[in-house]
Amino acid sequence: MSDVKATAATDESGAPEPHPDTVVPPPASGAQFLQPGPGGEARGLLAETSEGVQELSRRSDTEPNELRREVGAVLRLPEGVAIDPSDIDIEQSDDETMIINMGPQHPSTHGVLRLMLELDGETVLRTKPVVGYLHTGMEKTGEELTYVQGSTNVTRMDYLSPLHNELVLSLAVEALLGVEMPPRSDWIRMLMVELNRVSSHLMWLATNGMDLGATSMMIYGFREREMVLAFFEKTTGLRMNHNFIRPGGTAADLPDGWEDDVTIICDTVMDRTGEYDELFTGQPLFRQRSEGVGTLSAEEALALSLTGPLLRSTGVPWDLRRSMPYLRYDEVDFDVIVGTYGDNFDRYSIRLNEVRESIRIIRQIVEKMPAGDYRVQDKKVTPPPRGRIDESMEALIHHFKVFTEGFKVPEGEVYVAIESPRGELGCYLVADGSPKAYRMHIRGPSFVNLQGLPVMMRGGLLADAVAVCSTIDPVMGEVDR
Amino acid sequence: MTAADPGTVTAAAAPPVSDSGGGSSRLPGRPQQDVVFPTRDQYVGVVRGYRDSGFEMCADLCGVDYLSHPGRRLPEGVAPERFEVVVNLLSLSQARRVRIRVQVPGSDAVVDSLFDVYPGTEAMEREAYDLFGIVFAGHPDMTRILMPEDWEGHPLRKDYGVGRVPVQFKGAPGPR
Numbered sequence: 001m002s003d004v005k006a007t008a009a010t011d012e013s014g015a016p017e018p019h020p021d022t023v024v025p026p027p028a029s030g031a032q033f034l035q036p037g038p039g040g041e042a043r044g045l046l047a048e049t050s051e052g053v054q055e056l057s058r059r060s061d062t063e064p065n066e067l068r069r070e071v072g073a074v075l076r077l078p079e080g081v082a083i084d085p086s087d088i089d090i091e092q093s094d095d096e097t098m099i100i101n102m103g104p105q106h107p108s109t110h111g112v113l114r115l116m117l118e119l120d121g122e123t124v125l126r127t128k129p130v131v132g133y134l135h136t137g138m139e140k141t142g143e144e145l146t147y148v149q150g151s152t153n154v155t156r157m158d159y160l161s162p163l164h165n166e167l168v169l170s171l172a173v174e175a176l177l178g179v180e181m182p183p184r185s186d187w188i189r190m191l192m193v194e195l196n197r198v199s200s201h202l203m204w205l206a207t208n209g210m211d212l213g214a215t216s217m218m219i220y221g222f223r224e225r226e227m228v229l230a231f232f233e234k235t236t237g238l239r240m241n242h243n244f245i246r247p248g249g250t251a252a253d254l255p256d257g258w259e260d261d262v263t264i265i266c267d268t269v270m271d272r273t274g275e276y277d278e279l280f281t282g283q284p285l286f287r288q289r290s291e292g293v294g295t296l297s298a299e300e301a302l303a304l305s306l307t308g309p310l311l312r313s314t315g316v317p318w319d320l321r322r323s324m325p326y327l328r329y330d331e332v333d334f335d336v337i338v339g340t341y342g343d344n345f346d347r348y349s350i351r352l353n354e355v356r357e358s359i360r361i362i363r364q365i366v367e368k369m370p371a372g373d374y375r376v377q378d379k380k381v382t383p384p385p386r387g388r389i390d391e392s393m394e395a396l397i398h399h400f401k402v403f404t405e406g407f408k409v410p411e412g413e414v415y416v417a418i419e420s421p422r423g424e425l426g427c428y429l430v431a432d433g434s435p436k437a438y439r440m441h442i443r444g445p446s447f448v449n450l451q452g453l454p455v456m457m458r459g460g461l462l463a464d465a466v467a468v469c470s471t472i473d474p475v476m477g478e479v480d481r
Numbered sequence: 482m483t484a485a486d487p488g489t490v491t492a493a494a495a496p497p498v499s500d501s502g503g504g505s506s507r508l509p510g511r512p513q514q515d516v517v518f519p520t521r522d523q524y525v526g527v528v529r530g531y532r533d534s535g536f537e538m539c540a541d542l543c544g545v546d547y548l549s550h551p552g553r554r555l556p557e558g559v560a561p562e563r564f565e566v567v568v569n570l571l572s573l574s575q576a577r578r579v580r581i582r583v584q585v586p587g588s589d590a591v592v593d594s595l596f597d598v599y600p601g602t603e604a605m606e607r608e609a610y611d612l613f614g615i616v617f618a619g620h621p622d623m624t625r626i627l628m629p630e631d632w633e634g635h636p637l638r639k640d641y642g643v644g645r646v647p648v649q650f651k652g653a654p655g656p657r
Contacts, residue, residue: 054624132627139612140636140643302537302573305601316573323576411554415514415569415580417540426541428567432550443541443569451604480627 056099056116056128096120104133108211108466111476115453115469122462127454131447134480142440146406147173150437152243154427157442158478159240160203163189163196164420165442165478166245171326172416172429173247176409179381184372185249186327191262191365192235192244193418194358198269199228200421201351201358204473205276208348211470212289217279224272227265234261248382249375259366266359273356280348290344294456294468297342306452308423308445309354310472313339313346320419332364344464347471354421380407406435422446422473444478516580518559524566524583525593531570531579532598539599540578541569542606544613548587548639563587564615568595568602585615594620612637 104112112133118126206221236242298314339346388395417426423445430439562584594617607626614635
């Protein structure tokens with residue numbers, strides 16, 4: 001309210017532009033309808049909030065090609081599967097449709113995702129996600145940090161599965177270093193990322209329930225996730241943003257009695273997945289809201305580079321843990337869960353059953369955990385143990401050097417990908433021989449998966465838009481980085 | 482569109498060299514990745530050839546600015562340029578990856594868009610345009626994606642001044 005007043009006051013003082021520093025975006029085609037009339041105060045506010053041509057334009061201002069792209073008609077698909085461009089009524093006039101804005105402050109957009117929806121009555125015709133509201137330049141920051149510090153940066157990207165981010169960066173650095181990791185470090189990492197997958201999927205079950213109005217699920221999901229986070233806190237010191245998996249191993253060994261803690265988590269969560277089954281799987285209301293909603297075909301998913309539960313829901317059995325194993329995933333037994341119809345219900349059941357599969361993996365890890373080092377005994381990468389610092393000046397200097405200067409990574413470039421709860425999480429790392437990454441690019445699965453949204457939403461109801469958006473499971477910290 | 486056989490195309494371009502990461506072969510279970518260096522003219526043809534030979538998905542596309550690291554290792558016959566567009570293709574059927582690195586000169590930072598080959602590169606190309614200023618010719622919606630539309634400069638370029646960014650909402654009216 002006071003904003004408007006202040007702006008209006010500026011206008012009264014006679015200045016034609018409310019603020020000299022504010023750059024009014026060029027009148028982009030299509031953004032005009034957002035331009036209010038001569039009311040100066042509204043224009044001032046618009047200039048500060050408008051994303052200009054990034055926004056969804058009116059039908060009449062959109063090129064036919066762009067229109068077809070927005071509805072997914074240009075996807076390279078076999079005939080019969082693809083949307084026939086002539087099916088799309090691009091002649092539909094603007095008077096019959098309405099563009100509404102959802103987000104970025106909408107509670108159901110899982111962060112600061114902004115959706116612009118074109119509606120015909122209650123039917124969604126076109127959707128455009130507008131992202132970037134959480135962009136903090138983490139890839140740029142990654143170039144300013146040493147490899148030792150790098151994991152503190154990436155862990156903040158996908159804040160629901162921070163350990164996966166740390167893992168992918170560490171694997172990339174280690175691939176460039178060419179160090180061979182001790183077995184125990186691999187198994188500890190696997191234990192942590194699988195627990196993280198459980199907590200991330202539980203969080204998704206909770207929020208997806210909330211999006212559909214099942215508030216009990218919200219409470220249940222958070223309750224179980226809390227157990228996992230409590231174990232993380234005990235092991236890493238923090239509930240989120242752990243900086244636990246680092247290049248060269250992990251920050252610490254597992255705490256005493258970790259087997260008991262993990263077993264209790266496994267038993268409890270496994271038990272409770274049965275309760276979720278009762279709450280959701282067999283419940284007619286939930287099934288009606290999710291079956292056949294937001295469908296996606298395998299061809300569409302592949303063409304749009306969608307990965308993770310989205311791709312598996314269409315029946316493609318692609319899981320990097322199985323297909324391109326990293327760590328010791330080739331030594332554990334688990335199933336890759338696939339769906340059939342590519343709808344919301346498939347994505348729900350995939351995630352629920354992946355919780356069970358992760359628990360199955362965790363139980364095997366508890367059995368197979370080898371003894372040994374939790375980090376590589378390479379003096380160039382690993383700081384000396386705490387005890388040595390008290391008795392040796394050289395160890396103190398060495399420790400100091402590792403954390404101030406960091407270690408040098410030989411020149412090269414590598415792309416490493418792992419299966420995060422959301423899909424393929426990749427890290428493209430370019431090293432120039434210095435202790436800092438020359439270029440650190442993270443391929444965020446949420447960022448790419450959001451491209452599926454217009455295709456999944458098309459022809460659906462506005463009421464389902466929230467649910468469809470939820471089943472993509474976007475984490476905006478990773479989308480915007 | 483005649484799809485070129487990837488074998489011949491890569492032979493015409495610089496030969497594929499194995500992953501320059503060095504140590505990756507020693508890590509258990511990580512398959513080797515081939516790296517291909519086509520020229521800008523060959524780029525889309527090479528990618529199309531890979532798509533037709535079973536690389537169903539474009540996993541990743543990003544830009545790199547080599548302004549302050551010009552002496553990087555490149556195979557014979559590849560002239561280093563300021564920018565590189567790096568594309569990671571993924572074959573689900575063969576469980577293989579291939580990486581395609583295209584040199585893009587800084588004075589004329591334009592490459593053809595992969596949108597017609599892999600529609601999934603739409604957001605990734607917008608990101609590379611936004612952060613590096615590399616223009617993808619033929620892209621249906623070449624707008625910024627992460628930065629505000631009126632942002633000046635491309636932040637991931639090496640000559641982009643960190644810490645010298647004008648405060649974005651400096652001129653906005655205060656709360657009172």
